[in-house]
Amino acid sequence: MKNSFLFFSLMCASSIVAQQKTIDHPDYEYAKNYVFDRIIFTDTATIAEITVSNLPNYWVSIDSNSYLKDSNGDKVFRLKRADNYELNKQVFMPESGERKATLYFEPVLPEVDRVDFLEPQSNPQDATLGISLKQSATEQFPLEICGIWTSNNGESLQIYPKGFFNNGIVEQASIKKSGKNEYSVVLNDGTKHTISLREDKKGVKTLRYDNTTYSPALTATNNSNHTNWTFAPEQYADKAITPGKAIVKGYIDHYTPRLGYSTLTFRFEDQITRDEKNILVDIAPDGSFEAELPIFSPYWSFVSGINKGIYLAPFDTVFFYSDLATPHKNKNTLVFLGSEDAVAINTLQPTIAQKFNLPNGMDIYNATKEGLPATLEMKQTLLNKANEYAEQSNSILAQYNLSDYAKNQLISDFQTYIFKELLELSSYYNNKKYLNKQDSLGNYYSETNPDFIPLPADFYDFYPTFYTTVLNNPLFCTTSSSWVPINRFEFAPNMYQPKMWKHENYQNLSEKDSILLRNRQAADIAAFVDSIVIRQHDYKIDTCYMSDYAIARTLKYTILDILKDYDLDFKLNVLSTYMPIIKSNHVRSQISNYLIKE
Template identity: 25%
Template structure:
């Protein structure tokens, strides 16, 4: 009897195979698999669902286990512990156990994916290994340290540097840190699978004077790494498209990043101080009890909903934290025991201060937006007026709260290195302090165009009057941020549009506006901004000269060889997109569902599309399907009557075209002629005639 029982147990064990804690290439944040049992009548998957407390998780009845080697599907049959297709709300622990039952998976299958049709790829599971892999051997470096352990905890375990913090922001006015060199980045990925649909990555640096991105494209190799050389003019944070992170880089340094997808597990190793700064930057922020992400957004919306007093109280709390960054409190309590150099400590302080200022500006703007009244003009356009009964927050009050230390950011060139540089500069251009500078230049140009005699010193005197007013109202006169705001405004609102509008203005007006650029330089003191302005002024001048010469039949372009090289992957993607519309003038609009200006532009262009409906012109609206899901995009375009061709790209296809067309932001338009050649990259469309003239 005992022999028969033992035989039965042995046969049962042979009939099913249990894999505990299976090795998985990629797991999303909402689920993890703890055990898989391959049986004769079904496959049992034990899982742990995960989310924040209270939010829900849902397992669909459309879920399949798929053998990627054959494409065979094994459908879900049911579940225990949860109901399929029903929202399961998470308990306080944020975790819930369940069992998923699937059709029988043959014993010969070595690897599975768990996929719901129509899901975003990063919500599926890829590479469930049904046999245990060999244990990973730590990639110990020459120093004997596993680089995956070089996190904030590792760096904080090092002896303190004892370096003092020099917070005299004025010593950086010479911009001695601007030393152009190439930095090297290598990124190691864990919890990654190419089945996510991402095999290329864009690494982007930013020129904050030109308001422009420079990007390089890197391919993720079979070893789950990618690397690239990035030329940068000064230490700065660069943006990676995958993972969507910012990393600090110093010119000439080599930075290695060790990142686990869908987690905060990131380690850094570098030859210089880049790695240590990356590892310690945000953990040191947290010592100041600083909130970010969703918590920050909720803190803002809750205070605004509670009313003016609560909103002012929150701004006051942030102002107090900002002051503590510079009054010695932060340096003493948060930085003294770190191994950072004086430069590293000062950079962390600037980062913290910029984040706090950015948050304060956002609260100020969001609260006052309640006092805006949306109106509709007779032509259907929208404009806003101010509710006279609404009491706006006083911007001066915010600056008064940080009066003693406001110049530690606003007159500090190290803001160029902050992880929040883009946000700080963008907001400064539109706040009441710095937005005045663009207006006085417009007035100056108008006087020149209409023949009123004026001299360069008038521009300088106008600038000085604004400096004096800002000093009285906000305690900020001429400073680094003011010069940046003026330079950015001059380039983006005057120089760049000038090239595209020169045909409508005429040569005399174009030359007059160009000459104001040299007058404008008299208002700039910072050597870095001055150099960038001169370079851009000369670049636009040369472009305009070439266009004027070409228009007069005196092309200055040199003859180029007609020999064609093999098409690049990006060119092949573009050809595949435009080929079905051969013989038409093509307007390619790169957009995204999460881009408000993109959607407003598409709505504004509806009349132009209608006017050209009978002519050989096609409008191609191109988006990346991961961030702009097809179903949602099609629904919105149907509701808004957006006519045209709808093109959806993978992440890799989008990255390659973004690299080819140097797309630094969307919307971005490209014009392709009827022969399939790109006419204009960065096309500005304002009327149907802008396109009709290319049909002649």
């Protein structure tokens, strides 16, 4: 009897095992807040162990009406219940930004191979799309393996999570983890290779690719070339305004056309002329893209579609990998490959910023909300960061193999960011001078804040501190923070703005009216230039690139407006009037020559 019962129990257990299927870490097309770690299939339910993620102290609510849907059809499998997570409730994330949960759905039919996790009225960018119901056969390289590696004989190996970028060619590979920090790789031509990451007792990392050892290309093995190096950005004045074509190639992981867009938008602005340019780049269904971009100068372009800034320069080639999944977690998962300067600047700019724990825009804004003492304290914090970096920049940059240009660019970017945040600090605080109110009819109006305490007269005494690193630095216009300083300088309080003197019949001006309008316009431009000089005096600084740019930008728009509207004789007279100003000492030769060509 006992033997019969044991036999029956074993049969039941084997039957249950046979009816279950488990998939660990299934592939998915896209995910924002929910990543499926394991899926268990039974006859009565499909059970999903998931990681719910968001920014720390931000909430995520799972709707009880959520469901799985066949990615290739209309079949729906409803959520039945959840463990370790209360449905229909705003559940706040801990400091890790993650919580675990188990969701129970109606059984998914065997013929379904991919599903979407959807909530009622959710749009694709809030969903988890294309969850594979088959065990993945390939993996990808972890970020610590990705980057540029160089062998002793100068061979370069450029790796991103999906494969390689060598000689300008992107190649995805079949990747399988074969041991701790070891991977077997099959290339498109069928050849097999092995990669392993090694780290010695001193923390020095090397990469073994088959029988060749590689070291990180950016890490300096000999910093003797940096010993006598000094910051000298003026030598790159011409490069800062040189137009040309930048080549971009890349791969967007977890992209799918089902997100509702198929292009990236690269945004550029010419800091001298204020001309703006948005360039659309097509994304292939697999997430890859490639384009040549005609750009004004070296520039940090904001790329919508991945919502990140990328440094691009004429004649450089940049490959970058970005991961769209769980954007709050993957905001720093950019991998850059390609031209040395572009890779170094894109890779090290955020790395160096993190070393100094810089205040962000929200920190600046919150300080002004707390009042004048907190605002002044934040000002000192920013100045301390600038001083710390000035003292440590040489030793920090000596750790990397960098060109002189890359070193100058990285220092310029850091110091311009600090200068920008100081200006933002004053702007946020001065906005409190007025209270925005709404009357009974719904109309908005402003009135003076009776409790407002003005900033002290010496608040702007930081200008001379940044004279060399920002204000008189031709590379400031190529930094990621350039637009704020020049905008604040150009449109600051008490800055004279030229008027456009018009005539009702400007196509057929009499000689008298032509002379009158030209003289008025010339006087206006002269007043603007004088106000620049006065502003320099107020801030205790000399003529600098920042003021030259402000003059150039205003002259460009004033002249173009006149050339667009008036008759030929007046246009020629205007050009003869303004060319001496453009060529004067107020505007550097590089900028004036560029403006004349425009």
